[in-house]
Amino acid sequence: MSQKLFSLRARARAAAVLAGRDAGRAAAEMEAVAALGAEAHAELRAVIDGLAPPDLGESGLAESLRRYAVLAGRAHGVTVRFTAAELPALGEDQDPALYRVAQEALHNALRHAGATRIGVTLSRTPRRVILEVTDDGSGFAPGAPGGLGLASMRGRAASAGGTLTIRSAPGAGTTVRLAVPLRRPARRQTSQPPGRPPGQQRDERTSGRAADAVGRAHGAARAAGAGAARA
Numbered sequence: 617m618s619q620k621l622f623s624l625r626a627r628a629r630a631a632a633v634l635a636g637r638d639a640g641r642a643a644a645e646m647e648a649v650a651a652l653g654a655e656a657h658a659e660l661r662a663v664i665d666g667l668a669p670p671d672l673g674e675s676g677l678a679e680s681l682r683r684y685a686v687l688a689g690r691a692h693g694v695t696v697r698f699t700a701a702e703l704p705a706l707g708e709d710q711d712p713a714l715y716r717v718a719q720e721a722l723h724n725a726l727r728h729a730g731a732t733r734i735g736v737t738l739s740r741t742p743r744r745v746i747l748e749v750t751d752d753g754s755g756f757a758p759g760a761p762g763g764l765g766l767a768s769m770r771g772r773a774a775s776a777g778g779t780l781t782i783r784s785a786p787g788a789g790t791t792v793r794l795a796v797p798l799r800r801p802a803r804r805q806t807s808q809p810p811g812r813p814p815g816q817q818r819d820e821r822t823s824g825r826a827a828d829a830v831g832r833a834h835g836a837a838r839a840a841g842a843g844a845a846r847a
Contacts, residue, residue, distance in 0.1 A: 688722050713776035714794060
């Protein structure tokens with residue numbers, strides 16, 4: 617793409633020089649500039665669509681997804697509206713799944729559906745984090761054969777333990793919804809001090825008390841016997 621941009625600048629300069637000398641050649645140079653610009657734009661779109669997920673642990677899921685949505689929308693000339701609630705920490709496999717499903721849904725809306733309005737929303741409930749990507753594009757019949765990355769999105773949703781729902785119809789746009797469960801941290805087990813198990817310790821204390829009672833009874837009997845002998 618850098619070579620195309622260099623050629624574009626060179627052609628534009630040539631057109632500027634020729635504008636006052638040879639209108640025909642200047643027009644030809646401008647046509648070449650337009651063609652090169654279109655090719656560079658297409659390559660830029662392809663690069664953005666294929667971007668790998670960033671380090672989500674550094675910027676967080678919401679901020680990383682917001683940046684991608686804005687960048688992809690600008691590359692295609694479409695405004696993408698993005699909203700996000702404050703999100704809790706998710707599992708290592710859940711953040712990438714949400715990001716990739718959103719990326720695929722945006723790709724479909726921008727490249728295939730011809731959408732003019734797209735919304736990306738990240739919300740949460742007490743038990744789930746929910747991603748929704750909606751567009752006003754051409755839509756499709758969900759049961760129709762074809763790719764559009766649907767199989768990939770379903771696989772990513774399953775890997776994160778989530779539920780993927782797709783609502784669409786020809787001419788009615790599309791909504792992609794992924795809900796992933798919040799995973800509760802494992803309960804920490806209370807450690808026991810070194811020694812015998814608590815149940816065994818209770819048994820030993822009970823046995824000790826019984827032994828003390830028997831000892832006291834024997835002592836009382838000996839004392840009574842000694843008193844009777846003196847009498």
